Amino acid sequence: MDIQPKHAPGDHNHKVQVKNQRILVVEDEQDIANLIKLHLHSDTCQVETAFDGLEGLKKAVAETWDLIILDLQLPRLDGLEICRQIRANYNYVPILMLTSRDTELDRVLGLELGADDYLTKPFSILELSARVKALLRRVSMMGELSQESSDILVRNDLILDRTRRTVTVAGKMVELTAKEFDLLWFFASHPGRAFTRLELLQEVWGYGHEGYEHTVNSHINRLRAKIEPDPANPTFVHTLWGVGYRFDTPN
Numbered sequence: 001m002d003i004q005p006k007h008a009p010g011d012h013n014h015k016v017q018v019k020n021q022r023i024l025v026v027e028d029e030q031d032i033a034n035l036i037k038l039h040l041h042s043d044t045c046q047v048e049t050a051f052d053g054l055e056g057l058k059k060a061v062a063e064t065w066d067l068i069i070l071d072l073q074l075p076r077l078d079g080l081e082i083c084r085q086i087r088a089n090y091n092y093v094p095i096l097m098l099t100s101r102d103t104e105l106d107r108v109l110g111l112e113l114g115a116d117d118y119l120t121k122p123f124s125i126l127e128l129s130a131r132v133k134a135l136l137r138r139v140s141m142m143g144e145l146s147q148e149s150s151d152i153l154v155r156n157d158l159i160l161d162r163t164r165r166t167v168t169v170a171g172k173m174v175e176l177t178a179k180e181f182d183l184l185w186f187f188a189s190h191p192g193r194a195f196t197r198l199e200l201l202q203e204v205w206g207y208g209h210e211g212y213e214h215t216v217n218s219h220i221n222r223l224r225a226k227i228e229p230d231p232a233n234p235t236f237v238h239t240l241w242g243v244g245y246r247f248d249t250p251n
Helices: 030-040 053-062 079-089 104-112 125-148 178-189 197-205 213-227
Strands: 021-026 045-050 067-071 095-099 117-120 152-155 158-161 166-169 172-174 237-240 244-247
Touching (some): 021 053, 030 045, 030 125, 053 079, 079 095, 095 125, 104 117, 117 125, 152 178, 178 197, 178 213, 197 213, 197 244, 213 237
Parallel strands (some): 021 045, 021 067, 095 117
Antiparallel strands (some): 152 158, 166 172, 237 244
């Protein structure tokens, strides 16, 4: 597979240079896992590996990670189930999926379960490095914004707490997935502003590939089912036909 380095031996400028970052690579092909570890590991970036799904899930939830690189096809427990369990039960950590599958459905399922990005095998190590840098940089910026701004948003009877990642509607706690919370927080942070589906993909998912607008649609449908008194006639998240969506605060 084409994941050979494009730089000459001894040239490490392409390595991730992010201070005190911990990355977990869950990949059953040990040569690939070790090659990823070799090229991402540095004095400021610690990389550990797991070679099957159960081992990967155990490590993922037992320790704190800044990024998890997760293959979909794993023995004992597949990557989709690992992603589902991480997103359902544990604190947010960015997930970069690796897949050799050709069907779009597997990639979409992974993204809808809460993965932040994906790479399809074969891939170059430079592309992987770029994706890793982008995810770590985005998480770092989110942390800085969190320290500089309020972690609680109140929109009528809708209350969001970013520190605890909780949502209440009319005093009732609502359970959201990690990506549903990110989408709602983004909407609630920009009331009255219209966004296209591609803009939402870029801002919330971190990529803007055309053809994945249905990912936004499905997340919004599930979000409405959880926060709207009448999902068929939403009061918070409105569809703007031919444009996209807008978050409004009810009068």
